[in-house]
Amino acid sequence: GGKTADTGSASAASDGPTIALLYGTTGDFSFMDSAYKGFTEAQQEESFAPLELSSPNTDDYQDRVDLALSQNAALAIGIGFQWQQPMSETAHPDTAFVQVDADTGTVIDDVTTISFAAEQSSYLVGVAAALASTSQHVGFVGGVDQPSIQNFYTGFEAGAKSVDPSIVVDKTYLAPLGDFTGFSDPTKGKEAAASMYAGGADVVYAAAGGSGQGVYEEAAASSTDAKKNWAIGVDADVYQTVSDTIKPFILTSAIKNVDVAVKTSIAEFLDGSLEPGEVRYDLSNDGVGYSTSGGFLDAYADQLAAIEKDIVDGKITVPTAL
C-alpha cells in the first residue's frame, strides 16, 4: 500500500482516461500486493488517472464495480475470482473490464479474464525441491485450505514425484477454508515448518502469504552444519524481500506475475489492443515461472529448462486442482 499525501483533490491529477483497480487490501504478501505493484508501476510508465477502490469487505464487490462506473472509469481491473459475478452481471458499455486470476476457461462477454497456470510454476519448484533435497523428503505449507492453494500443492507434488516417485511430500494447511488468519500467522507457519524439518524434510514450499515469513525464518533457524534446510517462496521472488541472513536458505520462488498482468492489461488498453476473452498466463508467455536469485539452482538449470520446455510443448501435462 502506498501513503499518498496528496489528498483533497479527486482523481483529476493526471490527464488521460481513468483506470480503476478493484482489489481487497494490500499487505497480503501475495497477489494483491503484486497487483498493486503492477498498478503503481503502470502509473509511472503510462499516462492515465488512477482510481484505487480497495475494501477489506467481502460483500461489496458489486458496490465497487458500480463506483468505478460512476467515476467514469474507462477500464476497471478486478483482482480475484470473486469479481466474476459482478463483472458478468453489470452493464458496462463505456468501460472495459479485466478480471485477474480467473479460473482457467472462464469466458465472460465483454470481459477480459486472466488466469494463471500456478500449477506449472509449482511443478517446476517441485522438481527443484526434489533435486535439492538430500533426504528425499520435502514439505508444503499452505496458508488456507482452499482450491487456489491446493493447486500449488498439486503442481508441487507432481513435480517432486516426477524426479523421484518415492519422495515423501508432507502437507499442512494452517487454517481451514474461510479462515484467512492462515495467511497472516507466521507463528503457525514457523511451527508447521519446524515439524517438517524435524521430521526429515529439507525443502519446504510455503504457499501461505504472510505466514510464509515463519517458514523462511525456520529454514534458517533449523539448519545445522549437518543438515541444510531450504524454503521455497511463492508469488513474488521472496529472495529479494527477506533479510540477508535468510537469503541463503531461499532455494527459489514460484512466481505468479500478477503485476505483469495488470501492467500489460493497462498498456494494451491504452494502445487499444485489449480484447475481451480469456488470457492465460503460463510458462509459455512468462506469466508464471520460478526465480533463480541466489544461484542455488544453477546446478540444475539445464534439467529445469528442459522440463519447462516440455511443459510448454505439452509433452508434460501438469495436473491441476482447479
Place this chain on the structure above:
Amino acid sequence: MTDGQEVLVRLSGIVKRFGTFTANDRIDLTVRAGSVHAVVGENGAGKSTLMKILSGEESPDEGTIEIDGAAVTFRSPRDAQAAGIGIVHQHFLLAPALRVWENVVLADEPGPPVLIDAARARREVGELAERTGFPVPVDAETEDLGVGTRQRVEILKVLYRDARIIILDEPTAVLVPAEAEALFAAMRDFTSAGAAVIFISHKLDEVLSFADDITVIRAGRVVGTAVPAETTASQLARLMVASEMPVVTPRESPVSERVVLETRGLTVAGTEAVPLLSDVAFRVHAGEIVGVAGVEGNGQSELLAALIGRADATGTVLLDGDDVSAATTVQRRARGMGYISEDRHRDGIVLPLSLRDNAVLGYQQLAPVRRGPWFSRAAAAKAAAEIIAAFDVRGGGPATRAATLSGGNQQKFIVGRELLRSPRLLLAAHPTRGVDIGAQAAIWSELTSARDRGLATLLVSADLDEILALSDRILVLHRGRIVAELDARGVDAGTVGEYMTGARGGEEAA
C-alpha cells in the same frame, strides 16, 4: 450528659445530602470515652449515613468532626482508622472468596513492604480472636461462614486496627440472643479499657440495657437524647416514630382443627453424611402461628426451602391434605403458599425493579397479572398500589425502584405482597429483621389479623421475643431435627434457649 468523663467524639452540625435528599440535617452527637452510645431512629432516619461520615466513607457537606477535642477532616476511611475509628457495617463488607484472615488484614497487612507475611497474619488474627473472645476459623473462606461468624470477622477487622471508637451498625439484627450477649460482654471489656462504642439498633430493650447514652434521630435530625435509667422503651419509640411499642393483640378465636400444613419425614441431604434437615414432621393448623426457633444454621433455611420447593428434599408435604411433595414452586404458590424470604435483598425483592414489578413476584404465572402469554402491567400496578395503601409502605409509588425504599418499607412491601393474595399458608422468615419499631408494629398486626382470619403461619425468626410474642406453638430445631415442641404460653426464653443450644432435649425429643 458529659459528666466528667472526657469527650472522645464530637460531631457538630453534620449535613449530608444525596442529590436532592438530605439524609443528615445538622446533626450533633457527643460520645464519651468508656461509654456505649446508642443511636436509634426509624428506618431511613440517617443513622448509617452519619456513621459512614464518622468512619470516613462519606464526607459531610457541612459540619465538623472532633476527636479528642481536635478537629479532624477524614478524606478516606484510612484517615478515620488512623484516628482510631472502626466500623462494623450494617450490611457486611466482606470479600466472599477471601479467607477470614485475608479479610481481616486487608489493606493493613503485616510483613515487609510489598509482601504479606501470611504466617504472621494468620497467627495474629488467630491470637486476636482468642484474646477477644470472637472465635473464627482463620483459614476458612468467608463465603462458607454463617452470619454470626461473619459478624465476628467484621468485629475482628475493627479490633485488628486497634480502634478506640467502635461503631456497630445494627450488629444484633442477625444474631441469636446468646450471640448478642457474647457481643455485649466483649464490648463492655473494651469500654472499661477506655474505648467508646457507638451502637445502632432497632431492639429497644437491648438499647436500654446496654447503652449509657441514647441519641434519637428522626428524618435526619436529632430529636432527642436520653439515658436508659430515665426512660422506657415506649417513650423512646414515641420519640422515634410517634408510635407505640408493638403489642400482640390476643387471639379472639381458638385455633381451628383444620390442618393446613403437614410434613412427614422431611429430609434434606447435606454435602457430607449429616443431613441438613432430618426427618422433620409437624402440623400447622388454620389460624395458628407456629414458631420455629433455632440457632442460625440448624436447618431453618432448609426447612423453608423444602416447603416452598427450592430444595432437593425427600419426605412428604401435605397442603390442606393434598400431597404437594412433587409440586414446583409455582404450583405451591398457586395452591396458596406465601413466602417471606429470609434475606429480602437476596430473594425477597429485586432491587433494581420497580415496585410494580416487585408486587407480582412469585405470582407472575397467575391471573390477573398473567393474561395468556401477556404480562398485565395494569394488574401489577394495581397490586402495587394496593400493597402500598394497605400496608402503609412509604417512600414511593408503583413506579419507584425498590432499591430506593428503606429496608423497613421494603419489608412491609414484601409482607404486603404475600398477604395480599390471602394465602392459606404463610412461610415467614425473620419478618421484621432490621425494621424499625413502627414497621415492626405494623407487620405484627398484619400477621395477627391474618391469623385471626384463619391463615396458618410458620414463623422462623432469630428474634426469640418475636417468636414468643406471636406464636401459639414453638418448634425448636437443633442440627436439622425438631428437638422440642412447646406451648408458647407456658414457656420462657431461657427454656427455649436451652433447647436451641442443645443443652436440653437431645435424645428424648428426637
Place this chain on the structure above:
Amino acid sequence: MTAATTAPAASAAPSSERRRARSILSSVLLGFGLLLIAQWVCDAPGLSSSSTWGSALRLTVPIAVVAVGALYSERAGVINVGLEGMMIGGTWGAGLFGWFGGPWVALIGGVVGGLVFGLLMAVLCLELGLNQLVVGVAINVLAAALARFLSDIVFSGLDGGSVARSPRIEGNVPRVSLPFLSGGFGTPDPLRDLEATGIPVLSPLAGIVGGLTRDVSLAAIIGLALIPLTAFVLWRTRFGLRMRASGEEPAALQALGGHVHRTRYSAVLVGSGMAGFAGGYLVLISQGYVENQVAGRGFIGLATLIFGNWMPGGVFAGSALFGFSDAVGLGRPETFRGMLFVLGAVFVVLGGVRLRRRLGARAAVPSLILGAVLLVAALVLPLPSALATAAPYLVTLAVLVVAGTRMRPPRALGRFFPRQNSSR
C-alpha cells in the same frame, strides 16, 4: 463452624500438599504411559518428539502470557474483552520499537503498545464507568484499524516495510538449553542422541525433556516465568490481596482504607502490558510485525483464563493444553490421531474412576461416551485434514465437557465502582 481451626489447618497443610503432589505425579505417569501406548498403536512418533514438544512450548507462551495478563485485570474486577486489541497494539509497538532497537527493545515496544490500550480501557472503564464489554469490543476494532492506519504512515515508506509489515527486526533474543542435557552453552547434547536411538520409554522421555529444554528463547522463559510470578503476586503480596479484594468486593477494600481505583488501574495496566508482551513475542518469531498475526489469540487467551478458572495454575494448564494440541494439529496426521487416542483413553479412565467412586451417572457418562467416541475416531474413522486445524478448540471443548466445574469468576467482575465521594 465456630471454633478456631488455626492449629489443625496448619498441620494439615503439608499432608494435603503431599497428597496433591502424589496425585499430580501419578497422573503425569499415567499420561506418559498412555502416550507411549498411543504412540505404538497409532504409529505416531511425533507424540513424543522433541520437535512437537518444542513447538508446543513456543505456541503455549503467547496464550499463557495474554491469559495471565487478563487474569490481573479480571481478578481486579475489570472484564477484559479487549485482549485481542491489546495484543495487536503489542505487535505494532514491537514492530516499531524493534525496527530501531532490536529484539529486546521490541519486547519493550510490545509492552508499551499494550499499555496504550490498557490505559484507554482503564480510563474509560474506571473513571467513566462505561460498559466494559463495549470498551473491550471497541478496543479490538480500534487497535486493528489503528495498526493498519499507522503502518501506512510509518512502515510503508521504510525499506522492507509495508502497510502490513514492519521492517525486519535483526537479531533475536538469545536461546538457551540445559547444559549437559540438551546441549546448552556448548556442552554435549545427550538427550538428542538418546532420542535418536529409539530405545523404548527412554527415547520418548528424552524427546519430551529435550523438546522442552532445548533452544528455548529467553522471551519464552520470561513469558512462562510470569505464571509463577503471578501466582506469587496473587497470594503473597499486598497488591495481590488488594487486587483480589477489589474484584470480589471493592467496597470492603475501600472501607478498610484501600485504594480500589489505584489497584484496578495497576491491574489493568499490568495485564495490558502482558498482552502487549505476548504480541511482542509473536513479533520476535516472525522477526517483524505482520498484520493480523495475532489471529484471534487474544480471544483464546480470554477463553483460557476462564478455562483456568481465574487461577494461574489453571491458566497454565489451559494454555499448555491449547499449545500442545495446536502443535500436534500443525504436525503429521498420525500424531493428531495419537493425541485423540490419549485423550479418549484419559476420558475413559476418568469415567471409570467416577463410576467406581459413585459420583453419579451425570459425572461419569459424558466422559465415558466422549472417551469412546475419541478412541473410535483415533483408531478407525477417516479424519478430514481440516479437523487438525481445529484441534486445539476441539480438545479444549472436550476437556470442558468432561471436567467442567462450577466456575468462580470474581464476584465484582464488570461492576463499576465509582470514585469515593463522587457526590460532592
Place this chain on the structure above:
Amino acid sequence: MIARILRTAAGPVIAIVLALVVTALFLTVSGYSAASAFEVMWTYGTTPESLASTVNNAIPLYFAGIAAAFSLRMGLFNIGVDGQYRVAALVGAVVAASLPFPLWVTLPLTLLASAAAGAAWALVPALLKVYRGVNEVITSILMNAIATTVVAVLLADVFRSGGGQNTGSAPIGENGSMPALIDLGGRVQISGFLPLAVLLGIGFFLLHERTVWGYTVTVANLSPDAAESAGISVRRRIVTSLLASGAIAGLVGLPHVLGTAHRLDGTLPTDLMFTGLAAALLGRSHPIGTALGALVLAFVERSAQVLGIVKLPTEVGTLFLAVVLLSSALGYWVVENGERRLALMAAIRRTRAGRAKEASTR
C-alpha cells in the same frame, strides 16, 4: 416530552460529533484532509443507491445486534453469534437450493432451518453452562472456531458445487431467493428482509417488555435467587435465551446468501458479529436503538468505500467505526452525568433557598 426526545437524541448526537472530531484529528495529524474525506463520504453516502444499500446492509447487523441483545437481556454474552450465523448460512443455502417448492414454501422453511441451525449451535454453550457450569463466553469462542472448520469441511467435501476457485454451495434459484421488497430500478432496491427485521424488532420488544416470559427473564437476570424463590427456573431461562439468541443469529447470514450471492461462498461477510454487537451496544439493547445503531454503522461502512477516490486509505472507515463505538458510550456518559449534575445544582439551590426562608421566618 421534548426534554425526553432531546435526552434520547443527545447521546447519539454527541457520539457522532465526537467521532467526527477524533477521526478528523487523526486525519489531519497524518497529513490528510479531513474535510474532503467527510465531504465525499457524505455525498456518496446519501445517494439513493447508497441509502438503499445502507438499509440493506443494516439488516444483517440488526439481526446480529438483536441476537446479542437477546442474550444480554439474560446477562449472557453470546460471543458465538459468529459461528452460529456461519453454520446457519450453510444450512440455509443448502435448504434454499435443494427444496423443490415454490417461493412461499421454500422461504419460510429456509428461515426456519437457519434459525434451527443457529439455535443448535448455541445449544452447546447453553447446555455446558447449565449442566457443567462452564461460562458461555469460552464455549462460544471455541464453537466459533469449530464452526469455521465444520463449514469448511462440509463445504469442501459435501455441498460444494462448481469447480475452480469457487468453493460455493449450489446456486439458489428464483424459488429460494428473497425477492426485493421495493425495487425503484437501478440498484435502488430494498431487501425483502426488511419486514422480517421490523417484525423481529417488534417481537423482541413485546416479548421482553410485555410478556410474562420477558418479566421472568428480567427477574432471572437481575436476581437469580429471587427468581428461584418466585418459581422461575433460571436454568431454563438461560437455555431459552441462548437458544433464541442463536436462532436469531442464524438469520444473520441469510440476507447475503438469499439476496446477494444466491449461494454460500467466500463472499459471506465475516465481521457481522462485532459490528452487530456494536449496534446493539450503541442502541443499548433496545430494538429501536439497535436499528439506529445498525443504520449508522452501515452508513459509515458504505460511505467509506468511496475514500479511495480521494486517495484516502480505507482504514479510515474502520477507524471511524471504532471511534463511533467508543464515543457512543461516551455520549451516554456525558448525557447522564450532565443530568445528574444539573439535578444536583438545582437541589442545592433549593435547599439554600429553603434554609434562607427558614432563617428569615425564625
